[in-house]
Amino acid sequence: MQAEELFRVALGFGEQWEVVDTQLNVEAKRLDVRLDFVRGARFPCPVCERSCGARDTKVKTWRHLDFMQYALYLTAPLPRVACPEHGVKQIAAEWARPRSGFTLLFEALVMMMVREMPVNSVAGMLGETDMRLWRVVDHYVDQAVEAQDLSGVERVGLDDTSCRRGHDYVTVFCDLHERRAVYVADGRDAETVAQFAGFLSEHGGEVGRVVEVSQDMSDAYIAGVREHLPSAKITFDRFHIKKHLGEALDEVRREEAKTHKALLKNTRYLWLKRPENLTEKQLDWLDELLTQPLAIVAAYEHALRFDDFYELDGAAAEEYLRRWIDEVKATDITPLHSFARMLEAHWDGVIRWHRTRISNGLLEGLNSLIQAAKRRARGYRTNRNFKTMIYLIVGKLNAGPVIPAPN
Numbered sequence: 001m002q003a004e005e006l007f008r009v010a011l012g013f014g015e016q017w018e019v020v021d022t023q024l025n026v027e028a029k030r031l032d033v034r035l036d037f038v039r040g041a042r043f044p045c046p047v048c049e050r051s052c053g054a055r056d057t058k059v060k061t062w063r064h065l066d067f068m069q070y071a072l073y074l075t076a077p078l079p080r081v082a083c084p085e086h087g088v089k090q091i092a093a094e095w096a097r098p099r100s101g102f103t104l105l106f107e108a109l110v111m112m113m114v115r116e117m118p119v120n121s122v123a124g125m126l127g128e129t130d131m132r133l134w135r136v137v138d139h140y141v142d143q144a145v146e147a148q149d150l151s152g153v154e155r156v157g158l159d160d161t162s163c164r165r166g167h168d169y170v171t172v173f174c175d176l177h178e179r180r181a182v183y184v185a186d187g188r189d190a191e192t193v194a195q196f197a198g199f200l201s202e203h204g205g206e207v208g209r210v211v212e213v214s215q216d217m218s219d220a221y222i223a224g225v226r227e228h229l230p231s232a233k234i235t236f237d238r239f240h241i242k243k244h245l246g247e248a249l250d251e252v253r254r255e256e257a258k259t260h261k262a263l264l265k266n267t268r269y270l271w272l273k274r275p276e277n278l279t280e281k282q283l284d285w286l287d288e289l290l291t292q293p294l295a296i297v298a299a300y301e302h303a304l305r306f307d308d309f310y311e312l313d314g315a316a317a318e319e320y321l322r323r324w325i326d327e328v329k330a331t332d333i334t335p336l337h338s339f340a341r342m343l344e345a346h347w348d349g350v351i352r353w354h355r356t357r358i359s360n361g362l363l364e365g366l367n368s369l370i371q372a373a374k375r376r377a378r379g380y381r382t383n384r385n386f387k388t389m390i391y392l393i394v395g396k397l398n399a400g401p402v403i404p405a406p407n
Contacts, residue, residue: 013035013094013095015038016037016038016041016042016043017035017036017037017038017041017076018035018036018037018038019033019034019035020034020035020036021033021034022034024070029069029070029071030070030071030072030073031067031070031071031072031073032072032073032075033064033072033073033074033075034074034075034076035074035075035076035077036076036077037054037076037077037079040053041054042054043079043081043091044081044091045081045083045085045086045089046089046090046091046092047083047085047086047089048083048085048086050083050084050085052081052082052083053081053082054079054080054081055079055080055081055082055088056079056080057077057078057079057080058077058078058080058090059075059076059077059078060075060076060077060078060093061073061074061075061101062074062075062093062095062096062100062101062102062103062106063101063102063103063106063128064102064103064105064106065103065105065106065109071127074095074103076093078090078091078092078093079091094404095404097139097401100136101132102136104401104402104403104404105403107136107140107400107401108400108401108403110122110126110133110136110137111136111137111140111399111400111401112400113125113126114133114137114392115392115393117376118373118376118377118378119133119134119137119377119385120377134385134388137388137392138384138388140399140400140401141388141391141392141395141397141399142388143399144391144395144397144398144399145391145395145397146203148182148203148397149203149204150175150182150199150200150203150204150205151204151205151206152175152177152178152205153175153177153182153200153205153209153210154177154209154210154211154212155175155176155177155210155211155212155213155214155358156173156174156175156176156196156210156212156213156214156229156232157173157174157176157213157214157215157237157358157359157360157362157363158171158172158173158174158192158193158196158213158214158215158221158360158363159171159172159174159215159216159237159360159363159364159367160172160188161367161370161371161390162371163380163383163386164379164380168383169187169188170184170185170186170187170188170383170386170387170390171184171185171186171187171188171192171196172184172363172366172367172370172390172394173185173196174362174363174366174394176212176214176358176362178396179362179396180394180395180396181366181390181391181394181395182395183195183196183199183200184387184390184391186383186387188218188220188221189220189221189224190220190221190223190224190227190228191224192221192224193221193224193225193227193228193229194224194227194228196228197228197229207228207229207230207231208230208231209231210229210231210232211231211232211233212232212233212235212356212358213225213229213232213233213234213235214234214235214236214237214356214358214359214360215234215235215236215237215240215360216236216237216240216360217236217240217241217244217342217346217349222234233352233356234348234349234352235349235352235353235355235356235358235359236346236349236350236352236353237359237360238310238353238359239359239360239361239364240360241343241350244339244342245303245306245339246272246303247335248299248335248336248338248339249271249272249296249299249300249303249335250268250271250272251335252295252296252299252333252335252336253267253268253271253296255295256294256295256296260294263289263292263294264289264294264296267285267289270282270285270286270289271296271299271300271303274304274307275304295332295333298331298333299333299335299336302324302327302328302331302333302336305324306324308320309321309324310353312354313354314354314355317351317354318351318354321343321350321351325340325343325344328340366393366394369393369394370389370390370393370394373389373393374386374389377389
C-alpha cells in the first residue's frame, strides 16, 4: 500500500476522496496531507441531499490529530454543487464542521483535554492560540446547553459565585434532583431568576412545576423567586445560615481583640470550626481559651448549641430555635442579636428545612470545583469563558462533536 492510500484509509475518508500529496517539514514539525475528490464524484445538495456534480471548488485547510510528533494539516478543495432545485451550494467537509479550521477528531481531543486542564494550558500543548480553542469549546458547550431537556425540574438550588476579584458574579441554577448545574446567568439579582424562568420554559420545563427552591437570604433572590417561580416555597440554605453565624462570631472576636490582642491573636479559625475538625494542638489551645471570661467564649458556646437545631425534628426544632433566640437576646452580645433578628425575619424559610431537607450543599461542592478550575486557569479572561467552564465542569453535559463512522 502506497503512502497516499495508507493515509486515505487511516484518516477514514470516503471513496470519493483520495490523498494526492504528502509533505513533511521536519524543521517546522508539520505534516501536510493534500486531498482531492476523484474525477466524476458526486455530492449531496446541502438542502435536499440530491446527488449533484461539482461546479467549482474552494480550497480549505484543517488542523487534524498529530501524526507522531508532527502537527498534521489536511488541505482539500471543497466543491460547490449545482442543484437543479436549490442552485449552487457549498458542501461541507464530512470530517469537519463549517468555519472551524479543525477536524472533528481534533475538536474531540480539545474537548476531552479542557475537562481536565485550563484552556491556555491545552493551547500551549497543542501549539494553538487559546482564543481559537475557546471558540471550539464555546460552540460545543452552547450546543449541549441548548439541547437540555428540563421537563423534570422541580427542585432548584441557586447561588452566586465570583468570576474574579471584586464584585463580578454569576448565578448558578442547579437541578437538585439531577445534581447538576443547568443554567448560569450574569449577576446576582432578581433578574437572574427571571432569565432562568425563561430558559426553563424554552427547554421543556414549566415554571409552575418548580415547587422548592434552596437559596441564601438575599432580598434580590427572594423577590425574584416570588415573582418568577410563584409555585416555589423557599428553604434557606443551612450553609449560608451558618456562614452568617460565623460572621457574627468573627465580629465578636475582632471587637474583643482590641482589648485582648495577645490572647486572641491568630484564633479566628478556632471559633469558626467545629471541635471535631480541629487538630489536637488546636483543641488544647481552645480548651485554655474557654476558661477565660470573654464574650467570644459565650458567643462560641451559643453557636455550638445552634447546631442542635438541625439535629432535631419538626415541632421540637421550632421550639428549640425560639428558645435559643430568647437566650441570645438575653445576652449583651450585639452581633448575635443581629443574627437572631435575621432568623426571625426569615422564619418560614429557616424552619422549612426540616420539611424539605434540601440545601445548597451540592452547590457548595460544585462551587469548590468551579473555583479550583478558576485558580488553575489563573482567572478567566471574560465572563463568557467562565460561564462556559461552569457548564463544562458541573453541568454533566455531553459536549463535543459527533464523529461519523469511517467509510
